[in-house]
Amino acid sequence: MSNLNEALAEAARVLSSASDVTLLGHVHPDADALGSALALGLALRRRGATVRVSFGAPDTVPETLKDLDSAGLLVPASEVPAAPEVLVALDTGSVSRLGPLADRVTTAGAVVVLDHHVSNPGFGTVNVIDPTAEATALVVLRLLDELGAEVDEPVARCVYAGLVTDTRSFRHARASTHLVAARLLEAGVDAEAVARPLMDSHPFGFLGMLARVLSRASLDASAAGGRGFVHAVVTLEDAAGLRPEEVESVVDLVRTTAEAEVAAVVKELSPGRWSVSLRAVRDVDVREVAQLLGGGGHRLASGFTASGSADDVVAALRSALETVAG
Numbered sequence: 038m039s040n041l042n043e044a045l046a047e048a049a050r051v052l053s054s055a056s057d058v059t060l061l062g063h064v065h066p067d068a069d070a071l072g073s074a075l076a077l078g079l080a081l082r083r084r085g086a087t088v089r090v091s092f093g094a095p096d097t098v099p100e101t102l103k104d105l106d107s108a109g110l111l112v113p114a115s116e117v118p119a120a121p122e123v124l125v126a127l128d129t130g131s132v133s134r135l136g137p138l139a140d141r142v143t144t145a146g147a148v149v150v151l152d153h154h155v156s157n158p159g160f161g162t163v164n165v166i167d168p169t170a171e172a173t174a175l176v177v178l179r180l181l182d183e184l185g186a187e188v189d190e191p192v193a194r195c196v197y198a199g200l201v202t203d204t205r206s207f208r209h210a211r212a213s214t215h216l217v218a219a220r221l222l223e224a225g226v227d228a229e230a231v232a233r234p235l236m237d238s239h240p241f242g243f244l245g246m247l248a249r250v251l252s253r254a255s256l257d258a259s260a261a262g263g264r265g266f267v268h269a270v271v272t273l274e275d276a277a278g279l280r281p282e283e284v285e286s287v288v289d290l291v292r293t294t295a296e297a298e299v300a301a302v303v304k305e306l307s308p309g310r311w312s313v314s315l316r317a318v319r320d321v322d323v324r325e326v327a328q329l330l331g332g333g334g335h336r337l338a339s340g341f342t343a344s345g346s347a348d349d350v351v352a353a354l355r356s357a358l359e360t361v362a363g
């Protein structure tokens with residue numbers, strides 16, 4: 038724990054003396070990645086630093102996360118300097134998760150890593166990695182306190198967005214994290230206004246897509262050592278006209294299957310290229326499964342990318358699942 042405190046103090050020293058800071062989330066950023074980057078970015082901007090927040094892919098900001106950027110800190114990846122003065126990587130468990138911006142880790146003057154992935158190798162010059170934190174946003178909040186930054190509503194909203202999503206609406210939150218949530222609400226966060234667009238709101242077309250995708254879902258109750266495995270495939274055709282947010286939400290329904298400890302959604306990124314989301318209820322470490330397939334994540338939520346046919350990808354996944362939980 039003292040190592041973590043020392044790392045926090047060192048990160049605060051680096052950031053408080055920096056005049057230009059580039060904050061990056063992982064590719065296909067979620068609310069924890071961008072909320073964390075925007076909360077810290079806002080605090081640094083107020084201290085007078087030049088601040089930009091970005092991510093390697095895709096080219097557009099997820100629609101549901103745009104509202105968090107109250108100060109206009111987000112820039113396209115093409116506007117990230119070739120050699121940033123200070124780079125901060127947030128919620129990014131490995132260099133490769135920075136995608137096309139991964140090379141900035143070698144060109145930057147200093148690299149601060151703020152994360153909660155247990156698998157993070159510590160690729161920064163300063164590494165604040167707390168695997169006990171339910172969200173990177175909690176690590177950022179500790180850093181904001183270390184910096185003496187004001188946590189008012191625009192900052193608190195960004196922290197809350199990361200926290201409410203990564204804890205699945207606080208179901209995976211420790212008692213102390215509920216106290217953090219209370220602090221954020223007292224700062225003025227409107228919990229429903231932040232959470233509903235992130236977790237509970239989709240265009241009507243989502244229902245038709247779900248009907249098609251879920252009708253093809255498949256359950257193997259004997260897989261994962263008899264604990265059960267359910268999966269669904271979302272093709273580009275299924276997802277046509279919908280946002281990435283709709284595709285990302287499919288797993289939240291597939292995972293409700295009572296007969297399955299492990300759930301997977303296989304999503305087509307481009308013809309023959311797939312991104313797979315894995316979820317476990319309690320017993321199976323799906324981070325281990327994802328790591329066998331070149332991915333990563335957390336014990337109960339992980340992912341990887343793969344090429345081939347959907348059947349190939351599912352076969353490889355079943356094999357890795359047998360290795361870990363057979």
Ligand code: MN
Pocket residue numbers: 069070128153171172173203
């Ligand atoms: Mn996270």
